[in-house]
Amino acid sequence: MNFDLEPADVAFRAEMRALIRDLLPADIARRGRQGFHATHDDVQTWMRLLNARGLAAVHWPTEYGGTDWSPLRKHLFQIELRAAGAPVPDQAALELVGPVICTFGNAAQKAQYLPAILNADTFWCQGFSEPNSGSDLASLKTSAMRDGDHYVVNGQKTWTSEAHKADMMFALVRTDSEARPQAGISFMLIDMKSPGVSVRPIYTINEGLSVNEVFFDNVRVPAENLVGEENRGWGYAKFLLTNERTMSAETPHTAFDLSMVQEIAAAEPKDGRPVIEDPLFAARLARFEIDLIALEATVVRVLHMGEDDPGLNAAASVLKVRGSELRQRIADLAVEALGDHGLAVFPDVEGQDNMDVLAPVPPAPGHAAGWLSRAMFRRATTIYGGANEIQRTIIAKSVLGL
Numbered sequence: 001m002n003f004d005l006e007p008a009d010v011a012f013r014a015e016m017r018a019l020i021r022d023l024l025p026a027d028i029a030r031r032g033r034q035g036f037h038a039t040h041d042d043v044q045t046w047m048r049l050l051n052a053r054g055l056a057a058v059h060w061p062t063e064y065g066g067t068d069w070s071p072l073r074k075h076l077f078q079i080e081l082r083a084a085g086a087p088v089p090d091q092a093a094l095e096l097v098g099p100v101i102c103t104f105g106n107a108a109q110k111a112q113y114l115p116a117i118l119n120a121d122t123f124w125c126q127g128f129s130e131p132n133s134g135s136d137l138a139s140l141k142t143s144a145m146r147d148g149d150h151y152v153v154n155g156q157k158t159w160t161s162e163a164h165k166a167d168m169m170f171a172l173v174r175t176d177s178e179a180r181p182q183a184g185i186s187f188m189l190i191d192m193k194s195p196g197v198s199v200r201p202i203y204t205i206n207e208g209l210s211v212n213e214v215f216f217d218n219v220r221v222p223a224e225n226l227v228g229e230e231n232r233g234w235g236y237a238k239f240l241l242t243n244e245r246t247m248s249a250e251t252p253h254t255a256f257d258l259s260m261v262q263e264i265a266a267a268e269p270k271d272g273r274p275v276i277e278d279p280l281f282a283a284r285l286a287r288f289e290i291d292l293i294a295l296e297a298t299v300v301r302v303l304h305m306g307e308d309d310p311g312l313n314a315a316a317s318v319l320k321v322r323g324s325e326l327r328q329r330i331a332d333l334a335v336e337a338l339g340d341h342g343l344a345v346f347p348d349v350e351g352q353d354n355m356d357v358l359a360p361v362p363p364a365p366g367h368a369a370g371w372l373s374r375a376m377f378r379r380a381t382t383i384y385g386g387a388n389e390i391q392r393t394i395i396a397k398s399v400l401g402l
């Protein structure tokens with residue numbers, strides 16, 4: 001990809017590429033390049049190696065462990081991480097709750113939670129969605145009633161990614177049921193080991209386990225776990241959701257996938273010749289590459305927009321819509337390039353939680369591993385992080401004035 005980088009940025013990118021190559025353990029890189037889910041141990045090992053270099057959360061403010069790099073350099077670093085096969089870190093912690101605590105948390109919360117996130121001592125999950133409150137999030141019902149120096153939490157969250165592994169949840173809870181919906185919500189940090197918290201797995205179409213239902217039955221949460229002010233949680237959530245949508249462009253991941261599909265298409269035969277020589281497939285791959293370059297250019301443009309830019313919200317929605325569609329398209333292209341091998345579901349022997357329900361390794365080349373599973377799971381990319389229909393409505397209202 002050509003970003004027309006300044007020579008100093010080209011040198012920075014080369015420096016980061018070499019640093020990551022030297023720092024990333026070979027076995028972790030190998031698993032990462034196979035595209036399997038990173039294990040808890042791999043994520044923790046890698047986060048700690050990065051943290052020792054001050055590189056665990058380069059996008060955070062410098063006083064909390066971030067860097068003073070330009071937005072472009074932070075992005076280049078992400079591209080190099082993905083290209084090297086580094087494990088995807090705990091995004092709920094680093095991308096979502098971390099910046100909220102940096103911005104709205106008190107001194108005690110910053111001291112308690114931020115270093116533990118940087119060193120991967122605690123893993124987090126996001127407790128926003130409920131059975132009847134997804135797109136219409138402000139209608140959420142999980143309640144938190146003040147009782148002395150605690151809140152008592154009752155209700156249910158759903159689709160909670162990684163709740164089965166998380167130490168902590170950041171949750172939206174209703175602290176005022178009389179006020180208008182948005183004005184009665186608070187942002188709370190809940191220890192997942194608290195008595196009364198139970199987690200039930202939801203197995204997805206690819207037979208993987210990443211999402212869960214979480215139930216709260218009279219869970220006592222210390223009042224000091226409230227972030228910011230009571231009933232102001234909706235504002236903090238909006239700040240967080242904009243970050244989530246920017247993140248969900250996921251261009252570093254898609255660029256990595258594209259390189260893998262190019263390798264597959266050069267290796268897999270179709271009618272006696274490599275798939276890449278099929279003009280129709282080659283044209284679709286080229287179209288995909290152009291779309292990815294265009295999205296990457298938009299990401300870089302958005303990274304340079306000021307935090308107060310009125311266009312930021314709509315831009316984040318554009319990134320979410322295009323990024324999630326490309327995530328789906330590249331996985332579909334991989335399965336197609338693989339031909340019959342694309343039908344094989346591989347057990348994720350080193351990362352999956354439910355190996356026992358998966359079939360044994362099928363007779364297919366290693367580069368086929370995981371693609372069918374990924375293509376199925378990625379139906380979810382246009383739903384999570386705010387469904388694309390909702391993003392389109394935001395774009396229609398704020399950009400097109402409809």
Ligand SMILES: Cc1cc2nc3c(=O)[nH]c(=O)nc-3n(C[C@H](O)[C@H](O)[C@H](O)COP(=O)(O)OP(=O)(O)OC[C@H]3O[C@@H](n4cnc5c(N)ncnc54)[C@H](O)[C@@H]3O)c2cc1C
Binds near residue numbers: 128134135380383
């Ligand atoms: C794999 C996965 C992981 C997730 N991880 C998390 C997580 O970690 N934490 C968390 O809190 N949530 C998580 N979610 C939940 C996710 O944020 C919600 O699924 C999403 O916001 C949609 O809400 P819903 O499922 O209730 O669907 P609904 O809101 O019921 O929507 C159903 C359909 O109706 C459409 N629709 C709804 N309202 C409108 C409207 N006004 N205009 C046009 N169309 C509309 C939607 O676009 C969608 O197609 C995850 C979801 C998935 C699939």
